[in-house]
Amino acid sequence: MSSDMPRGAVRVTNLGKHYAILPRPLRRLWHTLLGVPPDASEGFWPVRHINFSLQPGQALGIVGLNGAGKSTLLQLINGALTPTEGRVETAGRVAALLELGAGFNPEFTGRENIHLYAAALGFTRSQILARFEQIVTFSGLRDYIDRPVKTYSSGMLVRLAFSVASALEPDILIIDEALSVGDGDFSRKSFDRIAAIKEQGATIILCSHVLYHIDLFCDHVLWLHEGRVKALGPTAHVLSAYRDFLDQDVVTRDGLTHPDPRTAAPPKSAPAEITSVEVRLDGVSGERLAGRSGVSTLTVDVGYRTRTTLPPPHVAVVLSSVTGRILASHDSQSLAVRPIDGRGRGRLRFVLPSIPLTRGIYRVGVYLLCERARHVYQWIDPVATLELEQTTTHQGYFLLNGHWEVVSSAPDAMAK
Numbered sequence: 293m294s295s296d297m298p299r300g301a302v303r304v305t306n307l308g309k310h311y312a313i314l315p316r317p318l319r320r321l322w323h324t325l326l327g328v329p330p331d332a333s334e335g336f337w338p339v340r341h342i343n344f345s346l347q348p349g350q351a352l353g354i355v356g357l358n359g360a361g362k363s364t365l366l367q368l369i370n371g372a373l374t375p376t377e378g379r380v381e382t383a384g385r386v387a388a389l390l391e392l393g394a395g396f397n398p399e400f401t402g403r404e405n406i407h408l409y410a411a412a413l414g415f416t417r418s419q420i421l422a423r424f425e426q427i428v429t430f431s432g433l434r435d436y437i438d439r440p441v442k443t444y445s446s447g448m449l450v451r452l453a454f455s456v457a458s459a460l461e462p463d464i465l466i467i468d469e470a471l472s473v474g475d476g477d478f479s480r481k482s483f484d485r486i487a488a489i490k491e492q493g494a495t496i497i498l499c500s501h502v503l504y505h506i507d508l509f510c511d512h513v514l515w516l517h518e519g520r521v522k523a524l525g526p527t528a529h530v531l532s533a534y535r536d537f538l539d540q541d542v543v544t545r546d547g548l549t550h551p552d553p554r555t556a557a558p559p560k561s562a563p564a565e566i567t568s569v570e571v572r573l574d575g576v577s578g579e580r581l582a583g584r585s586g587v588s589t590l591t592v593d594v595g596y597r598t599r600t601t602l603p604p605p606h607v608a609v610v611l612s613s614v615t616g617r618i619l620a621s622h623d624s625q626s627l628a629v630r631p632i633d634g635r636g637r638g639r640l641r642f643v644l645p646s647i648p649l650t651r652g653i654y655r656v657g658v659y660l661l662c663e664r665a666r667h668v669y670q671w672i673d674p675v676a677t678l679e680l681e682q683t684t685t686h687q688g689y690f691l692l693n694g695h696w697e698v699v700s701s702a703p704d705a706m707a708k
């Protein structure tokens with residue numbers, strides 16, 4: 293905690309964490325018996341030379357491949373890990389949702405853990421009691437609150453951890469991916485709460501492989517690569533560079549990370565799911581469709597089912613290159629009404645006339661989103677591939693909706 297910083301501010305200076313690796317048993321014995329610290333060459337730095345600062349109310353996204361050091365960095369910021377070099381300064385109350393249930397004592401009940409967690413953040417007993425009902429209600433764990441948390445499923449732990457962390461008016465909220473582990477309905481509520489906490493002026497640090505969420509919530513992004521800062525800056529700039537990197541790396545990366553699993557089944561308790569998709573190009577339906585650039589009409593019909601108690605969801609159609617880079621998307625937020633029948637079923641159609649893409653192969657993906665288009669219930673990407681032919685010589689991905697005009701037929705003055 294630093295006194296010269298306003299509440300919600302974060303300052304990270306030359307931060308690094310070193311882990312010793314002592315592969316040979318004899319050397320391990322030597323270090324253990326004599327207490328000799330290993331030198332820096334005998335190990336590795338999961339993160340090093342990290343510098344950034346956040347003003348109150350800023351939202352920083354952290355991206356990077358698996359093993360890039362994201363979780364290590366978040367744990368250092370939260371104080372769960374001690375830096376080997378450099379320092380972290382924070383001002384105000386820091387709440388973190390790191391690994392599943394981190395910070396909970398497994399032997400204690402949910403109720404006891406809520407009290408412990410809140411007390412550690414500086415709340416008095418009466419302040420905790422005033423918030424207790426709200427925490428339990430939000431978590432949906434009333435029937436389990438007096439059971440030891442070691443009996444909770446991973447989804448239940450996430451619910452409890454998020455409910456506590458977010459109810460305690462944090463000045464700084466740190467979230468590590470964990471929300472994707474919760475079930476669909478809870479994730480949906482959680483994203484609304486993060487948005488509300490952000491609107492109240494808290495600083496947010498969010499690590500996620502789902503770039504859509506980073507794009508939605510964060511104004512700045514830090515891209516970690518092999519423990520070092522590869523880029524740090526406004527979201528649009530850094531995400532664009534990171535997406536380029538993922539595109540180039542698509543072959544070697546495959547299977548190592550999961551920023552774009554091509555098809556995501558909804559969790560078992562998903563409140564909404566895609567029930568049917570039909571993609572047509574000039575009236576012909578299928579998974580591999582041929583058409584004409586600037587001429588053909590793309591139609592995508594999406595059927596979905598949702599709980600009748602929920603507001604109707606949104607649907608988005610995403611067009612990507614063959615490497616998976618998103619070129620354009622269009623969601624149903626422009627539709628004021630999205631009727632669902634008595635069983636929660638609905639169907640929407642997206643129509644794209646004179647498809648404005650140049651010659652090439654493109655993927656069509658379909659996404660089902662919550663009513664505010666924050667939480668993704670399910671996506672299928674690709675659902676179809678388009679192969680477009682073109683008679684003109686225009687280059688790039690998009691056909692520009694422009695035209696040429698003759699300004700003058702006089703000879704070019706420069707030629708004189």
Ligand SMILES: Nc1ncnc2c1ncn2[C@@H]1O[C@H](COP(=O)(O)OP(=O)(O)OP(=O)(O)O)[C@@H](O)[C@H]1O
Pocket residue numbers: 311338356357358359360361362363364365
């Ligand atoms: N306690 C530890 N001892 C030794 N190495 C560790 C320890 N914790 C993490 N590491 C290593 O540090 C590196 C960074 O791990 P970290 O979990 O921070 O990456 P990450 O970017 O969060 O990855 P992911 O996206 O898979 O969660 C990895 O190589 C990991 O194996």
